[in-house]
Amino acid sequence: LAVELSASRLLGIVFGTSNLVWANIIGLILVYLSLGYYLGGRWADRSPKATTFYRLTAWAGFTSGLIPLVARPVLLSAARAVESFDAAVIAGSFITMLVLFSIPVTLLGCVSPFLIRLALRQVSDAGTLSGKVFAVSTLGSIVGAFAPVLVLIPTIGTARTFLAFAGGLLLIALIGLFWS
DSSP states (O other): OHHHHHHHHHHHHHHOSOHHHHHHHHHHHHHHHHHHHHHHHHHHHHOOOHHHHHHHHHHHHHHHHHHHHHHHHHHHHHHHHHTTSTTHHHHHHHHHHHHHHHHHHHHHHHHHHHHHHHHOOOGGGHHHHHHHHHHHHHHHHHHHHHIIIIIIHHHHOHHHHHHHHHHHHHHHHHHHHHHO
16 A cells, blocks of 8 residues: 555656546556465465565565656656657556556566465364454555554655665565575
């Protein structure tokens, strides 16, 4: 959710914050998460190892950290590419979301099913375990909804907010890789 809300700040600079822009942000984030859930489940069954999980998390953090570094040229290129279209806001924000967010958010979507696969010891515990994972995930989303909007973006800016969350993911992944 932190990525999604921070994305609105990035896109808002060039394309505004209309419902059309928000539809692209929310819709494409959901597409990437769905793809990530599917791929993460398959990946976890093929390589159910903690090191694979933490590498995946590290790549999610790394690619999330690239977003603010490549955002300006992507935003400007997308804006120029679609400025002659009547639907410039729709097309430009769609292209930007596709280029900047498809890989990091898809990788983030892989995390939950992978974690469930690694933590599951007995099939009889699948419901309880998945409930716990999704409860913690939702609590993380609550933090991801409020921390960027109320604290981080106003104090350190949008780019550094992306970098802070990406750094947190990388730190968790590196600690996990070290322990595993």
